[in-house]
Amino acid sequence: MANNRRPELTHLPDGGCCFFREVKMRLKTGASKSKNSVLIEKYMQKAAVVLAVVLAFPVMGAKAMHIMEGFLPPGWAVAWGAICIPFVVKGFFSIKKKISGNSRMLLLLAMCGAFAFVLSALKLPSVTGSCSHPTGVGLGAIMFGPTAMSVIGVIVLLFQAILLAHGGLTTLGANTFSMGIAGPFASYFVYRLLKKLGVKSTVSVFIAAFIGDIFTYIVTSLQLGAAFPDSGGGFFVSAAKFLGIFAFTQLPLAVAEGILTVIVYNGLKKYSNAELQALKAD
Amino acid sequence: MKLWKKNLLLLALALLICVVPLAIVKGEYGGADDKAESVISEIRPEYEPWFKSIYEPPSGEVESLLFALQASIGGLIIGFGFGKLSERHKASEKK
Numbered sequence A: 001m002a003n004n005r006r007p008e009l010t011h012l013p014d015g016g017c018c019f020f021r022e023v024k025m026r027l028k029t030g031a032s033k034s035k036n037s038v039l040i041e042k043y044m045q046k047a048a049v050v051l052a053v054v055l056a057f058p059v060m061g062a063k064a065m066h067i068m069e070g071f072l073p074p075g076w077a078v079a080w081g082a083i084c085i086p087f088v089v090k091g092f093f094s095i096k097k098k099i100s101g102n103s104r105m106l107l108l109l110a111m112c113g114a115f116a117f118v119l120s121a122l123k124l125p126s127v128t129g130s131c132s133h134p135t136g137v138g139l140g141a142i143m144f145g146p147t148a149m150s151v152i153g154v155i156v157l158l159f160q161a162i163l164l165a166h167g168g169l170t171t172l173g174a175n176t177f178s179m180g181i182a183g184p185f186a187s188y189f190v191y192r193l194l195k196k197l198g199v200k201s202t203v204s205v206f207i208a209a210f211i212g213d214i215f216t217y218i219v220t221s222l223q224l225g226a227a228f229p230d231s232g233g234g235f236f237v238s239a240a241k242f243l244g245i246f247a248f249t250q251l252p253l254a255v256a257e258g259i260l261t262v263i264v265y266n267g268l269k270k271y272s273n274a275e276l277q278a279l280k281a282d
Numbered sequence B: 001m002k003l004w005k006k007n008l009l010l011l012a013l014a015l016l017i018c019v020v021p022l023a024i025v026k027g028e029y030g031g032a033d034d035k036a037e038s039v040i041s042e043i044r045p046e047y048e049p050w051f052k053s054i055y056e057p058p059s060g061e062v063e064s065l066l067f068a069l070q071a072s073i074g075g076l077i078i079g080f081g082f083g084k085l086s087e088r089h090k091a092s093e094k095k
Helices: A015-029 A035-056 A074-099 A105-123 A138-144 A146-166 A172-195 A201-227 A234-271 A271-277 B001-022 B032-043 B059-094
Strands: none
Touching: A015 A035, A035 A138, A035 A271, A074 A105, A074 A138, A074 A146, A074 A172, A074 A201, A105 A146, A105 B059, A138 A172, A138 A201, A138 A234, A146 B001, A146 B059, A172 A201, A201 A234, A234 A271, A234 B001, A234 B032, A234 B059, A271 B032
8 A cells, every 4th residue: 555645535436434444554564754744643642632622621610401410210220220231331332442543533533522511512592591511422423333432422421420419329320321322323333324415514514513513402302301291191291301401492592503513524525525525434 | 816815704703693693682692501500400309519629710700711822822733734635735836
């Protein structure tokens, strides 16, 4: 493989795999290291440090519209926590595999994580007269797969619970399931489906982010409905009540999230198309 | 249309979506989670949260500080990322 060009391997039938293989080869041989790329690699290593800061720091301020501390009976709390474990573990290894030996991917992942942190800090007013915030996990799910966002989601939620009294430690599992699993999986599959149907990628990104956001809060409502069934009408009546609060408030905010996701996606597409193609998110 | 124009328009649209409710709907604009709490106490009046948050920000001011910090650090990283990406993009175009 020629070693002196940038990894624009779109013409290869098996773009993603070849991309990683070449990166590995380059790392072994070091043949491709022109001055320029060494410099870029240095910057990317700095970006790794930045990522650590992303993960450890900014999540502190999030005002979460998640299930409140102590508001899920212990049985439910444990059950949701257990369900999340395999996703988070899978996500950890999936992230490791995707960014290993590729500092550019690391930069993109850091940006996806940062995007989720910014959006979850923005408490926006909605037509129902109350506030809620977007989740921002759709972008990362489209690019790095849903389980990668499970890891990011659990970190966001953990810090919110510890430092901001939003969400909670006892409800961490349930909230991780809605924001880090249900939402990202919805975004991911909607995006793949629309791409398969030949829908324009920006439109697909918008719809995927919108659905991911709404679905997160639908799941939150169902979780609360299951834990607190209405004494007369049971699960459905109660779930409908919570849907009325969370889902309707969320509708316009999900549109806003879709638009913001498209803005960032547009930028990534312009400046980092090779990586998007390697991630099959072009 | 140039990308930055397109993105600026999209940004304005997103902003509009958030501002319009403030203008047309009268409400308290409290958190949706507080509303959910009151529904729970309606359905199960006897329910007591069995666990309390281990730390709460001492005031609304401190809370908003943490908020702003979170958003700005996130924005910083996204900006840094785009700076790197565009620099690299330019370098590869020159080749």
